[in-house]
Amino acid sequence: MDRPNYITPEGYSRLRTEYQQLFEIERPALVETISWAAGNGDRSENGDYIYGRKRLREIDRTLDRLSKKMSKAQVVDPAKQPDRGRVFFGATVTVADEDDEERTVTLVGVDEADASSGRISWHSPLARALRGAALGDLRRVMLPAGEKEYEVVAIRYPDA
Known part of the structure; x- marks a missing residue:
């Protein structure tokens, strides 16, 4: 049984702000760092590259979770x-x-x-x-x- 996922306008705004922060600011900066680190040669011992890839996966999971929450949310004022x-x-x-x-x-x-x-x-x-x-x-x-x-x-x- 799917219950409606009610959310206040303020709550929805907070979800949207977090999504935008990750998608528009943090993710592009991280992709740039990973690209720079990949160009430095051996990736197996490159901390910037390894950490960057791990953090990128975390951000992508969070973006996916937030996207699903926002699509199912029913804003009620x-x-x-x-x-x-x-x-x-x-x-x-x-x-x-x-x-x-x-x-x-x-x-x-x-x-x-x-x-x-x-x-x-x-x-x-x-x-x-x-x-x-x-x-x-x-x-x-x-x-x-x-x-x-x-x-x-x-x-x-x-x-x-």
Whole structure:
């Protein structure tokens, strides 16, 4: 089952910027270095040539991965969400657990998730539990540490 690969406009822009940096700047410079190193004679002990070829393969793999991600990405602008009273993709949600400890998370695409900064994947257990929730709703989430119940305290979307 293929799930849609939602991504915010900012997340897509970051992917595109990384792709362009590698394709337009790093790769051509590296190809030039490899050509220069190849012209220096024996390639078997030529560090510039050997390292350059290895780095070129890494860049090509990264470009391929980024290209596939961008082609499958479905850009969704959370600022254009018509129903701001419920939790959908791109929402920033503040939840409180049973101990009244609050946590704020933003539901983003898989490629832009960063739990340490509060950006969780749209497909994570907490995000799946919060989807469609309204202010004041209680949601149970099965986490690795056990089941936990959260109350939705606030829902925000970026301004258009």
